Amino acid sequence: MLDIQAFHLGAEPCQYHRRRSIVVQIGDTPLGEGYPIRVQSMATASTLDTEAAVAQAERIISAGAEYLRYTAQDKRVATNLGVIHQALRARGITTPLVADIHFNPTAADTALEYVEKVRINPGNYVDSKGCTEWNDEVYRTMHERVQERFGAFVLRAKELGRAIRIGVNHGSLSERMVMLYGDTPEGMVQSCLEYLDVCRAHDFHDIVISMKSSNTVVMTTAVRLLVERLHSLGYPAYPLHLGVTEAGEGEDGRIKSSVGIGSLLADGIGDTIRVSLSEEPECEIPVARALVDYITKRETSPSPEGNLPSWEEYRALSQDARRQTTAVGAFVGGSNLPIVLHPSLGEEDLTAMEAQRPDAVLMPNGQLRAHNGTPIVGISTYTLSSEEITAEAIQHLLDHPQTLVLLESRGENPVADWRWGFTQLQRGGITNPVLLKRTYMERDLDLFRLYAAADCGSILLDGWGNGLCLEAPYLSVEDVIKTSFGILQATRLRMSKTEFISCPGCGRTLYNLQNTIAEIKSATAHLKGLKIGIMGCIVNGPGEMADADYGYVGAAPGKIDLYKGQECIKKGVPQAQAVEHLITLIKEHGDWREPGEEPPTS
Template sequence: MSDIQASYLGAEPCQYHRRSSIIVQIGDTPLGVDYPIRVQSMATASTLDTEAAVAQAERIISAGAEYLRYTAQDKRVATNLGVIHQALRARGLTTPLVADIHFNPTAADTALEYVEKVRINPGNYVDSKGRTEWNDEVYRTLHRQVEERFGAFVLRAKELGRAIRIGVNHGSLSERMVMLYGDTPEGMVQSCLEYLDVCRAHDFHDIVISMKSSNTVVMTAAVRLLVERLHTLGYPAYPLHLGVTEAGEGEDGRIKSSVGIGSLLADGIGDTIRVSLSEEPECEIPVARALVDYITRREAASTAEGDLPSWEEYRELCRDARRGTTAVGAFAGGNNLPIVLLPTREGEDLQVYPQRPDAILTPNGQLRAYNGTPIIGVSVCALSSESIAEEAIQRLLEHPQTLILLESRGENPVADWRWGFTQLRRRGITNPILLKRTYEETNLDLFRLYAAADCGSILLDGWGNGLCLEAPHLEAEEVVKTAFGILQATRLRMSKTEFISCPGCGRTLYNLQNTIAEIKAATAHLKGLKIGIMGCIVNGPGEMADADYGYVGAAPGKIDLYKGQECIKKGVPQAQAVEHLIALIREHGDWKEPDGESQVS
């Protein structure tokens, strides 16, 4: 497990137990461990367009949203939240509204008068960018500004009975926190704690916290580190809002969100979630609800029996576990990339798959290359996580290059796999381990969500040398695509272009969905390249921080194009922006012509 990853200090890793968060009252929809995990979304209609905002709210609430967020860029926009609030209440809709604030404390002050909760971003609430000199006095001065400016806001929230979300974004950490702690999960946690301590100094506890990133590794590490830090400091267990920013749309957005959110929910972490998709906001709700329902049904599931590991032991067993396995040549284990095996079904035509698995697992347990050629010298041992016989242990100790297919058959695959891994590592087994599970789902979207949440949890733990998934009621091609999508979402293996696209909001300056489709059509063949597609400049450049190229709305009809974090072309007319993006990729030597065939290697 990497150094930035920390663990939830709760039940053992082989059990499910929801974190005991305190209760926060948000309108008439309280949040915390005594209540169900809430699902929410964010409006994309302009907050100034009351009619459109209310109509969209009705659709989102009808889909099942329990909280609804609107952007509020300035005082005028924040004031109109009051009009929207009144219109919804007049229609009998009591869903709490949340104001989303960036850069403008005055907008936060105004919104607080009208809505049940206000989200502030510690990265830009008081701090601003552009400083060239940093010293202790500058740090102290800025900290005092936070105490004074945010402190006054907290006192008013306390007086009005409002809730506050301290919403930290990895892509918009303040320069002050980056200078002190780096662009890291530690920096995110410290940014949160500074604002949290102001709340606590005023005895204000109606607080929700979020730690978000477009990178699932960073996002989950930051949340886990925060939970551990709150425990260590003896602070209350404040409710947590989970989300992966700029996850994208379609299958990629669902898989990426499920990896990040699902892996935390699997450990009982999280009290409300938003699945951020670059689609209509009402499309987010059924995805979020399905994910919550899938994980929380584990409360009634039986747990593994035996000498279960503590989190401390499990973390130690996971340390460098993936690379520490015995390499099977250039195929699996060791420093090899995680692999995808496809169990075959009788009579299947493998030539139809555009994404090719690394090997085929025949019904009799033999490995074959995609073209049917037997893979010589690589054997496979299938084990059930629930019970690993002593005879199998001895055989694996004698043959460390045998691939282990560690199968989960229970209702809690995360617990099953962790228990199986623990038994193997305690006995000194260093064989490569592939996660194996059969999903009986007939719905492709649900399969993607479930597999991503299950496998993503383990891969983010730091072990797992590949995936061997089955879904007998679905096309095998989709199973393979899902497996590769999970590996990409966990940043372990890039098999296609990654699109880091925002879900849109009232700040978005162009038709996001049409633009994403246009950029994907032009660049989807650029395997391994990361392209950010952002609706505005508020969070855009920061949230696409690790993108190779960026397409950011700068003004109506104008686009800024980025190479990494550097803006290369400003104010490009939107009609020509995709063409200019392609030219930029060419200029930097990253363009390849489509070859007409998509392959994974």
């Protein structure tokens, strides 16, 4: 199993500064060291519809996008990128355009002539599918094909002064890479390195790299592993594009994106980001900008004082730390699921929340209460910050192993605060369950979600933290608790609702994505713990919904393919009946239950 903790960063765990990447010229908007973290989006208008594509570009760019991507399925579509490019330049818009290519290297060749950057997917650029016999000769032949075909593309990009994004997606690794390395972060890194080495062989370095997945654990692991591998190989620090694929929309999309992107930004990783929401693309920009601004202001915040840990020590301390804490009955710690605790202000909060969040724990007037209002006896809490961890505090916790530690961050860099506090507790031999505590003074619910998800997601993905204890005095208790559970779900630690893995849409989308998502949610949102993929076209599914239990994929205009896991069960279902057929499919496999009906216990 891959050691997801092993990676190298320039900054130490309790500090913040950006990774020093090389500069890549993309039109008139350079990327990398010395330049701000760029935000971008992808058009959903058809690339063949010049008028619609240009109008949408103006909206997205007006919202603040610094790069704009269009899909280019074939040579005809790629050629029209030149028309769009020319129309935008005639309007005085110089924002660099990016072509998004899958399966069709000829489309990539064509697009390269017209736009500043082309994204290719190593998983489907030239690799053939359906090989029945894998041997060294097949591997060698396919590798040589990559060198020859992609090499010619690189030489032309070098001649034209274009940039290339090597965009690896977990859900669309080539069969060859899966056979060699498995469907793993290691497979993603190896897929990238094969194409990167072709670029380096031709002394071409205007390269941006992305490692994406709809699973935040896989995505962050792959990016960190790539950073380490580039460092160990002595390669330049190429700029990194960050994103969580198929993050969804609304609250869930924002929380999931913030967990994945924010946790990497917090460690100084990332030069450009795209928040992929199943909404109008211009809605992505303010979310991305808010996330970047929140993290990068830590550049001027002071680091904690003391004998701060190195990455090596911190990773050793956090290895499986969550499960190694002392279990407090079947409540928290050890193998228990992480909990959500809210230090509510009075009995009225408890009453209001009982029916709505039966899996939350409230603490009215300092007394822990179960979901039914029954006091939880024999368990106390101890709140302290990293600056308050003294020898006396350590001894108190050693003497009271059933005490829950509420590790509070009060500074500008919660990730650094929590890591320093955790390090001191671990050095002192403390095994008490630790909950992350912080008070957010934001009045804007969306900003609270972004900030809390980025902060807490970083720590939970590190491998420790037995729950969350968040407060936001200007927001409702329900919203704070709902956000907390959303963060736990986005980090794959506790499933408390249905998870919808939905693509953001693009020019390939074959149906009204937002209306369809709303329809499917209305029918299935009560299926706690189930993961449902909603993909606009076959390019983004089934691969990009690899984690989904069921999938709804656009197959052709008016036709939907339905999946159970990675297997297509029903093909070409009329869209008007597709949701009904999806429900039938869920029922046939025993995963349906009526609203209000609890899932079976294992």
